Amino acid sequence: MATTTKEQAQATSTEERGLNKRDAFATGLGVLVATIGSAVGLGNIWKFPSLTGQNGGAAFIIVYVLCTVLVGLPVMISEHMIGRTARKDAVNSLREVAPKGQPWWLIGAAGGLSAFLIMAFYSSVAGWVFAYAFKGITGSILSTDPAVTSQNFGSLTTSSWEVLFWQWLVLVWVGVIIVMGVAKGIERTTKRLMPLLFVLLLIVCIRSLTLDGAGDGIEFLLKPDFSKLTGSVVLAAMGLAFFKLSVGMGTMITYGSYFKDEQNIPMTATKVMLADLSISLLAGLAIFPAVFAFGFNVDAGPSLLFITIPAVFASMPGGSVFVVLFFVLTAIAATGAMLSIVEVPVAYLTGQFNMQRRNATILTLVLLAIMGAPAALSFGELSDFTIAGKTVFDLYDYATSNVLLPIGGLFLCIFVGWVWGFGAVERALTNRGTLSNARTIRFFFMVVKYITPPLVLLVLLDGLNVI
Ligand code: TRP
Numbered sequence: 460m461a462t463t464t465k466e467q468a469q470a471t472s473t474e475e476r477g478l479n480k481r482d483a484f485a486t487g488l489g490v491l492v493a494t495i496g497s498a499v500g501l502g503n504i505w506k507f508p509s510l511t512g513q514n515g516g517a518a519f520i521i522v523y524v525l526c527t528v529l530v531g532l533p534v535m536i537s538e539h540m541i542g543r544t545a546r547k548d549a550v551n552s553l554r555e556v557a558p559k560g561q562p563w564w565l566i567g568a569a570g571g572l573s574a575f576l577i578m579a580f581y582s583s584v585a586g587w588v589f590a591y592a593f594k595g596i597t598g599s600i601l602s603t604d605p606a607v608t609s610q611n612f613g614s615l616t617t618s619s620w621e622v623l624f625w626q627w628l629v630l631v632w633v634g635v636i637i638v639m640g641v642a643k644g645i646e647r648t649t650k651r652l653m654p655l656l657f658v659l660l661l662i663v664c665i666r667s668l669t670l671d672g673a674g675d676g677i678e679f680l681l682k683p684d685f686s687k688l689t690g691s692v693v694l695a696a697m698g699l700a701f702f703k704l705s706v707g708m709g710t711m712i713t714y715g716s717y718f719k720d721e722q723n724i725p726m727t728a729t730k731v732m733l734a735d736l737s738i739s740l741l742a743g744l745a746i747f748p749a750v751f752a753f754g755f756n757v758d759a760g761p762s763l764l765f766i767t768i769p770a771v772f773a774s775m776p777g778g779s780v781f782v783v784l785f786f787v788l789t790a791i792a793a794t795g796a797m798l799s800i801v802e803v804p805v806a807y808l809t810g811q812f813n814m815q816r817r818n819a820t821i822l823t824l825v826l827l828a829i830m831g832a833p834a835a836l837s838f839g840e841l842s843d844f845t846i847a848g849k850t851v852f853d854l855y856d857y858a859t860s861n862v863l864l865p866i867g868g869l870f871l872c873i874f875v876g877w878v879w880g881f882g883a884v885e886r887a888l889t890n891r892g893t894l895s896n897a898r899t900i901r902f903f904f905m906v907v908k909y910i911t912p913p914l915v916l917l918v919l920l921d922g923l924n925v926i
Contacts, residue, residue, distance in 0.1 A: 481546060482641040483717040489646040490718050491727055493795070496649030497710060498735040499656070500796025501584050502703045504789045505764050507739045508746045510699055512757035515687030516679040520743075522693055526700035527732060530915055533907045534706040534868040535728045537875045540887040542715025543724070548806035549709025552716060556879060563878070566870050567807075570709035573863045574803045577708070579831040580855040581800065582633075585793040586625030586835065587765060589632075590615055592786035601773040601782060605755055605766060608773075612765040617839035626835045627828060633797045634824045637805055638817050641717050645798050652791040659788035660741050666775060667749040676748030679757065680740075694922020697915070698860030703735055707864030707871070710799045713806045724888055725899050738792075764789075801827075861922065869915045876908030 484490045511519050545552035550567035557563035594600045600611050615621055636644045667673065701707040718724070746764070749771040750757055759766060768785055772778035801823055808819035833841055837852035846854055875884065881904055886892075888900045920926045 481716075484646050484719065485642040486646075487719055487722060489642070489650060490714075490722055491730060492653050493646050493649045493799075494711075494714055494727065494731050495734045496645075496653055496795025497705045497714060497799030498703060498731050498796070499653070499738050500792045501581060501588070501789070502699070502796070503735065503739040504742045504792055505584060505588075505761070506699060506702065508743055509760050509763045510695055511680075511743060512747070512750070512763055513760055514692045514695060515684050516747075516757075517681055517683035518685045518688055519692060519696055520680065521683055522688065523696040523699055524736065526697040526918075527704065527736065529906065530697060530868065530911050531700040531704040531706055532728060532732050533903060533911045534701070534871060535704050535711050535731065536725055536888075536903055537871050537907060538706055538709070538711035539715035539718060539724045539728060540884065541871075541875075542712035543718045543720075543722070544883075544887050546716045548716070548810040549712040549803060550807055551810055552712050553874075556883070557874065558878065561878070563870070563874050566867050566874070567709050567712070569863060570707070570712075570867055571804055571807060573708035573859050573867065574710075574800050575826065575830055576855045576859050576863070577702075578797065578800045578827050580834040580852050581793070581797060582626050582629045582827065582831050583622065583835040583837075583852060584761070585629045585790070585797060586622060587612075587615060588786055588789045588793055589629055590621070590625045591765060591769070592783060592790050595769075595779065595783035595786055598779050600769045601779055603753075603770055603773045605753070605770055608769045609762070609766045611769070612762055615765075617842075619836055619840050622835040622839070623832060626831055629793075629797070630824045630827055630831070633794065633801055634820050636794070636798055637801050637820045640816065641802075645795075645802065648798070649795045652795065656788045656791045657738070659784050660738065660745060663781065663785050663788075664741050664745040666781065667745045667747075667752075667771065670749060670752040670771075670775075672752035673748030675751035676746075677744075679747055679751065680743050690918075690921040690924070694861055694865075694918055697865060697918045697922075701864035701868055702860045703739070704732060705796070705799055707867035708859075709803050709867075713803050714799060716806070721890060721893075723890070723894060723896070725896065725903060862919075865915050865919050869912055869919070872907050872911045872915070876904065876912070 484493060541556055542549070542552050545555040547555060549570050550564050553567045554564040591600055600608065602608050602611070636648050638644065705711055746767065747757065750763070750767050753767070753770055753774070755767050755770070769782055772782035772785070775781070801820070804823045805816065805819045808814045808822065809816055833851040834855055837850035841851060844851065849857060884904055885900055888894070888903070889896060
């Protein structure tokens, strides 16, 4: 039977861990698009605007961009390099490149935990997005009155069966694409959807920028007020930089393991970073001018996207079409990101235990449904259940972005700079001597060894009030 032969083929591919036997991205462009697809997600359209709004606008953005360049990018290059060198899942890649007996694979193991925690709250928000895309079609979420849109959002997030239904729908949707594989599932899907996302975002941006009173929003994005910056705000900016570039938990090690031998890693990572920053800024330009034009609060936090955007669209001609477009594009962005999160445990389970891809995906999704439910219910049923003053949703979010990802990134840089060493880095980043990028590599190595680790440590300790 056809399925049996396919399954057998898959089983051998995980046994003989040869280069050509594992699934991988098929083209250089595919690598770039899938990696951008991982980086671009709810982080750009939901998290970036809500944190920027809560933390004072331009000054926060400046700190965030600095963290992206000095921390996020070096960690991403490190992860790609380790993944491609070892060509294994995150845990086993680290085990392979590290000296025998040293427990650097723990970074990958901690990353597995982060993957579940992130996916648990991410799938809740993605669930709201999918719900809004559908509700947009019936027009039931549109209203120019903020009180009404806010009530609409409240009635969705407090309805237990509704949030769980949408969360599970999202998990199944992601699972189906994951089962199709790296090239046929992830690469093909992101290649089709990412350009669409970009075009839709541009359209929404133009609409928002041409509203009366859009100027205040632009000013908010461009005029820094540094008085708002505290240790915890800087930590939030650094946490966002990790979250945005999907680094600190092994996603980029896993994706790096599917890269082509000829892929220029520093160049690819830089392009991903620039594309990701541009999408965030576009999302900011789509949202803030409208927020100011309609007199909404910028510091609404996680609900900003769901309360403001429907009101913005309700007040313009053809609004019901645009609101659907907007939430569809957000769903697209979320999909590429979720694929990359779920791929981490799936790659580990298939690589380590020779599990079939389909079974590994099902196991992962069941665990995610269990861990995700309390996050999805955090706004209704479980809103009074708090740990250290945070709901389950907030706790997952805070613990990953502000603690686990930075710690993962910190140890990864220490490993690359102080243990793996310049020789190995040079071999990996010149593609064994075929690229002449000596200056780039020396610069990268200097940053990853001397700049990123102390910076991450300082921001972490200060932001968590340890010093
Ligand atoms: N970068 C994605 C976003 O901005 C989220 C994401 C995908 C992620 N993979 C990750 C975050 C791995 C942290 C780690 O939406």
